[in-house]
Amino acid sequence: MxxxxxxxxxxxxxxxxxxxxxxxxxxxxxxxxxxxxxxxxxxxxxxxxxxxxxxxTKEALIDTVLAGMCEEMLEQARVAQADPDAGHAFTSFVANVADFQARHRVLAEEMATTVDMPTGAVKIKRALRHAVEDLVARAQDAGALRADIGPADLAMLFAGIGHAAALAGVDSVLRQRYLTVVLDGLRPIHPTPLPGIPLGFEELDRLRARGRRTAARVGGHRGDALEGPT
Amino acid sequence: MxxxxxxxxxxxxxxxxxxxxxxxxxxxxxxxxxxxxxxxxxxxxxxxxxxxxxxxTKEALIDTVLAGMCEEMLEQARVAQADPDAGHAFTSFVANVADFQARHRVLAEEMATTVDMPTGAVKIKRALRHAVEDLVARAQDAGALRADIGPADLAMLFAGIGHAAALAGVDSVLRQRYLTVVLDGLRPIHPTPLPGIPLGFEELDRLRARGRRTAARVGGHRGDALEGPT
DNA sequence: GCACAACCGGGAGCATAGTTCCGCTTATAG
DNA sequence: CTATAAGCGGAACTATGCTCCCGGTTGTGC
Incomplete structure (x- = not known):
């Protein structure tokens, strides 16, 4: 080979x-x-x-780095899967991913602006998806996660959390605050039904393939600009 | 003049x-x-x-566009403030902002990657902040929003939601889903107390000023990330 | 209608950042 | 120890995209 x-x-x-x-x-x-x-x-x-x-090429380098990160995430997913408490497995995995994203700004950016998983990380990616599907399903069976959430919904929320986390930067306390808010929103005790249907990875792919065309790898070059709606 | x-x-x-x-x-x-x-x-x-x-310069152009957007947001905040139902005022404002961000990818990106406010939009920004503080306080008084959230926390969450929304692209249903999750997480009925203290705008500014150039110097701090609530 | 200058278009110039190339260095085999 | 070529550094090359400038056009006041 x-x-x-x-x-x-x-x-x-x-x-x-x-x-x-x-x-x-x-x-x-x-x-x-x-x-x-x-x-x-x-x-x-x-x-x-x-x-x-x-x-x-630069892109090749970045892809290689990202592939390594994906592997790390997969490892964390495996650890979570080994947890007999499905609810805890789920929350700790989510927390780990958020934390991971915060530490690795690239990942967050990647998930933000583009979508293609790089290189031959395809295999890893698939494994990661299966692991997430499993974690979600088990958490839902255990009544620890609202039922109207799909695994790909989670991926989207990850992106959001990671984003907020990146903004929070080093402040892990802030990170925990926002993570907690989202996790609370994911509990099954909520009265508000979600519109639409749970999002699977296939739909996500389709959606992304469509919405992209603007996604470039090495995005903005500008250094500074605006602040939020504060 | x-x-x-x-x-x-x-x-x-x-x-x-x-x-x-x-x-x-x-x-x-x-x-x-x-x-x-x-x-x-x-x-x-x-x-x-x-x-x-x-x-x-290109930046000047973008700043001008952004300033216009900020004004629009301020207007929406005003509308919300006129709503006698504090809870509804709050949620509808949040929904509007998320929607707005989704429609204006720039805004989301800007909020994502950078932080400095441009132009002479300073005045607008200040007004917007006051409006948000008011909306938050009133929603909390009305028991429609958990008490351990500060106005700047909201700004951070906005960023996260906006991000997820941007990924969702044109699909407004998806946007609704994630917004609902976060709003559910913001309800006051939740058992999980948030770590840290409510974030005010001043702290946010300080945090951002610090965290920007001093890139997150995050070594591997502990192995266990965030813990699930319980 | 005429004169003036504000405005326009788009090509030249410049800055930045990635990629290629080439002569020198140094690990490795015999 | 010597021969060989893999590997190295960094300067030159190239591509992209923002900014400036100049000759022509057109709105505006008289």
Whole structure:
């Protein structure tokens, strides 16, 4: 499958690649998509050429980083699935994802502006979806989650929470506040029925495929502008 | 006060300026911040030169558009304030803002990525803040809104909702779903107390000022993220 | 109707950021 | 130890998009 058999790749090369990946992850986490290749190279202690040799394009690099993050999330989903208390499994998973998003600004941005999952992360993505479907279904069976919510609804809400979390930045207390509000809204005791029907991942995909065309990977370049409706 | 008295500005010039503003608003709404000046010019039926003469820079143009949007929001806040039912006033205002954000992708994006308020919209912003504070306080007095929420908390949640709404795109039903979830979470009947204290606008400002340039320097703080309510 | 200057269009110029290329360095095999 | 080529750095190249400018057009006052 790999060319590794014929040529094991030089040791220092492999090390550098790893350092680039780490530097990229760190910078993407704290600065978002607008980091420059040169910065990443500098942080990794290599030249830009090295970065570009390992990752033919900036997008490829970002995709690789994101794929790693997806794997991490999947792992958290697995942990949650192992929890015998379905309600707790669900809330803790949601909390972990929100926390994760807050720490990794890129992810939040990605989920915000675009939608394609990158690279060969397709497999991971599918696994993640199944895990989420399972967590949702079990939480609903256990009466810990309102029944009119679908797994993809959750994905959308994740995006929203992650967004608020990103704004809250380092303040984990604020993050918890908003997470709690949403979780309260997801409890089954609520009188207000949701309009429409629970959203599945297929519908979400269809919806996104349609609504996109404006989604670019490396979005706005501008640094500053406006504040909210405060 | 203005120089308008002495020099009425040529009629066609004024008309063109207006058309540019409208084109910009439309394109920003549907495509976000990454629209190009040239596109705007084309849509307005003028040359790029005309755009740049009226608005010295792209940012200035966007700021102007945003200022207009803020005014619109303020108007909606006023309408809500006129409602004698404090609870209904609150929910309808929130719904309007979410809807507004969904229709104007820029606003959502702006709220997402940046924070500085542009232009001389400062006055409008202040008025908007006071209106929101009033709406929140009255809703809480009326027992329609949980007491441990501050007006700035709301601003943060707005951002989250707006984000989810932007993802939902044109689908207003989906928008309604997520809005309902959050509104349910904001009801006062909830058992889960929110951590921290209600967020005021001053704290929000401070937080934002800090968190912006000082990028979230988040190492791996503890392994266990947020805990589910109970 | 005429003169003046405000306004217009769109191409040239400039800044930014990603990608490519090439001569030098250095790990690795024999 | 030497030969070889993988890997390295960073300058040059390229592409994109905002801003400025100039020659022509057109509204406006007389």
């Amino acid at each position: 790999t060319g590794a058999v014929t040529r094991p790749m030089r040791a220092d090369g492999r090390r550098n690649r790893q350092r680039v990946l780490e530097a990229a992850a760190a910078l993407l986490a704290e600065r978002g998509l607008k980091v420059q290749i040169e910065e990443i190279a500098q942080r990794a202690g290599v030249g830009v050429g090295t970065v570009c040799r390992n990752f033919s | 203005t120089g308008a008295v002495t020099r009425p500005m040529r009629a066609d010039g004024r008309r063109n300026r207006q058309r540019v503003l409208e084109a910009a608003a439309a394109l920003l709404a549907e495509r976000g911040l990454k629209v190009q000046i040239e596109e705007i010019a084309q849509r307005a039926g003028v040359g790029v030169g005309t755009v740049c003469r009226n608005f010295s």
